[in-house]
Amino acid sequence: MLSDFLHEYFLKLSIIVAVFGGAFLGIGIGLVMRAGAALDGIEVLALYTLKRTSFTITEIILGINIIIFSFAALKFGIETSLYSVLTYFAATKTIDYVVEGIQAYTGVTIISAKSEEIKHQLVNNLGRGITVYKGERGFLPGKFDVSADCDIIYTVVMRLEMRKLKNLIYEIDSEAFVFANTIKEASGGIIKSRVKH
Incomplete structure (x- = not known):
């Protein structure tokens, strides 16, 4: 009974951490990108690809990360990979608001x-x-x-x-x-x- 309770508790906690962690990650990445800079290679690749496709920066970042997480699922398991996708999904939505503004x-x-x-x-x-x-x-x-x-x-x-x-x-x-x-x-x-x- 205690193990079931702990399992359910950590499952809910994992979802909360994935969503809010993604939101805070998105705020950080969005502020950096709004200033015209990049944190890592994915943002650089997204900015480079943006000029050659009709996708938005956030769609490119999410797409690249989904590819990376798909390969990671083979090593770390599908559950961990899906939490990572959820984190970056929350991050991309937050990046949209930070980069484009609420007054889009x-x-x-x-x-x-x-x-x-x-x-x-x-x-x-x-x-x-x-x-x-x-x-x-x-x-x-x-x-x-x-x-x-x-x-x-x-x-x-x-x-x-x-x-x-x-x-x-x-x-x-x-x-x-x-x-x-x-x-x-x-x-x-x-x-x-x-x-x-």
């Missing part, structure tokens, strides 16, 4: 029948610049001939503003089609809110 940008595309009101709210309430594409909506499954002209609105917001933006859109049009993608780099235009409070 998100590109949002909005298609709505009430686009005029949404445009007005985005510019005047959120203080965001928008780009409007002229498009045509095709809807009703099996009846593509039913279509209508529409404005396709594109804007860039900070990650922390996404919930506010969605709430604003769905208050106006609960049927609006909204999709977003992370932007790795943004400059120029109206990126930060221009609304005066």
Whole structure:
């Protein structure tokens, strides 16, 4: 009974150490990389590979480490290897926040029948610049001939503003089609809110 309790205790402790150890490791690596330096060969290889692929630094670091841990699993066992993968997974997520910042940008595309009101709210309430594409909506499954002209609105917001933006859109049009993608780099235009409070 005591051995079962100790086994369960050390299992939980190992998971906590893997996650929080990875987070602290990510903070350290992220701060170093944000300064333009590297700690070891993996970061150097990641920075070198970054210029030649479409992967992010953290995806490259995680990929290289998974390969290394796969070979390590043959010698040290699969359980130890999986804890290491968990540690580096937590580290890569933390590196993303440290290197790119909490204020990472998100590109949002909005298609709505009430686009005029949404445009007005985005510019005047959120203080965001928008780009409007002229498009045509095709809807009703099996009846593509039913279509209508529409404005396709594109804007860039900070990650922390996404919930506010969605709430604003769905208050106006609960049927609006909204999709977003992370932007790795943004400059120029109206990126930060221009609304005066």
